[in-house]
Amino acid sequence: MKRVIFxxxxxxxxxxxxxxxxxxxxxxxxxxxxxxxxxxxxNKLVExxxxxxxxxxxxxxxxxxxxxFKDFEKNLLxxxxxxxGYEIINFYKIHLLYELxxxxxxxxxxxxxxxxxxxxxxxxxxxxxxGICVYNNNAMINKNNRAIDKMIHGIRSPSxxxxxxxxxxxxxxxxxxxxxxxxxxxxxxxxxxxxxxFFGKFYDTITLMTKLREEGLDGLYPQxxxxxxxxxxxxxxxxKIQVNNINIxxxxxxxxxxxxxxxxxxxxxxxxxxxxxxxxxxxxFYEKHNL
Numbered sequence: 001m002k003r004v005i006f007x008x009x010x011x012x013x014x015x016x017x018x019x020x021x022x023x024x025x026x027x028x029x030x031x032x033x034x035x036x037x038x039x040x041x042x043n044k045l046v047e048x049x050x051x052x053x054x055x056x057x058x059x060x061x062x063x064x065x066x067x068x069f070k071d072f073e074k075n076l077l078x079x080x081x082x083x084x085g086y087e088i089i090n091f092y093k094i095h096l097l098y099e100l101x102x103x104x105x106x107x108x109x110x111x112x113x114x115x116x117x118x119x120x121x122x123x124x125x126x127x128x129x130x131g132i133c134v135y136n137n138n139a140m141i142n143k144n145n146r147a148i149d150k151m152i153h154g155i156r157s158p159s160x161x162x163x164x165x166x167x168x169x170x171x172x173x174x175x176x177x178x179x180x181x182x183x184x185x186x187x188x189x190x191x192x193x194x195x196x197x198f199f200g201k202f203y204d205t206i207t208l209m210t211k212l213r214e215e216g217l218d219g220l221y222p223q224x225x226x227x228x229x230x231x232x233x234x235x236x237x238x239x240k241i242q243v244n245n246i247n248i249x250x251x252x253x254x255x256x257x258x259x260x261x262x263x264x265x266x267x268x269x270x271x272x273x274x275x276x277x278x279x280x281x282x283x284x285f286y287e288k289h290n291l
Contacts, residue, residue: 003123004104005053006061008093009042009112010069010085011035037277038112044283045112051291052116058108058123063096080206083231090233093183094198101190111184111273114256115282117291118270122255125270126187131247132196133187134237135256135273137180138162149222160228163221165238167212167229168205170220178238179248184273185256192247196240205236 046062053060063069072095073088093109100107106128126133140158142151153159158180165178213229241248254268260275265285272282
């Protein structure tokens with residue numbers, strides 16, 4: 001059984017993070033804070049992933065801004081010049097899953113801000129033959145319980161991904177039932193990735209997404225919801241899960257701890273997804289547990 005862990009770091013200019021989002025919190029300043037945090041903590045973000053990989057006996061690969069990425073970006077922009085840098089990078093990480101699946105049976109992807117804080121093997125805990133491991137973000141779809149025409153969220157919000165996926169499913173005569181997933185941490189086998197077929201008929205998928213952004217869907221969605229639609233890898237991932245009937249395992253809060261506004265990390269945590277970019281708190285947790 002050949003296994004691998006990989007991560008990705010490309011310094012995306014802040015203007016490329018949110019594109020044409022109308023959400024007031026999707027700002028240049030917010031994106032700049034993310035860029036600066038990654039630069040400041042770069043070495044430790046790499047070292048902790050490498051140390052974890054070494055501990056569990058699995059090779060680690062870090063992908064950065066190199067010829068492979070530049071070629072991918074160039075080819076994608078040739079057909080889809082309206083993609084933002086952030087969108088391209090998030091399609092690239094899915095592309096890398098497929099590239100690694102050519103040589104490995106089981107793959108664990110970690111966003112650059114996802115930090116292992118355990119010595120327990122992900123691969124031993126999760127039986128990937130039972131399905132792809134991702135985090136379920138359904139609880140955040142409409143946490144304030146607002147009427148659909150009163151919802152104002154960013155293009156990267158769970159609400160945006162839920163309604164965009166729903167619209168794609170309805171437009172292709174599928175059940176509208178879907179889950180919001182987060183691909184910050186993904187565990188998958190070669191077999192399930194091939195069945196998912198993420199990039200199959202990719203041009204048609206993007207064409208459908210563009211049509212929904214520009215025209216909506218038979219008046220089903222108010223304009224404030226349509227304004228959330230973008231070209232999100234997680235929307236397509238969720239769409240493909242439903243269309244291709246993929247088995248999924250939902251990561252629990254231990255193996256994908258969504259570290260955002262709560263400003264503490266439970267002691268049983270295994271992997272911290274540092275959404276708030278408060279890396280100093282993660283490092284204190286890391287040192288406290290002698291990792």
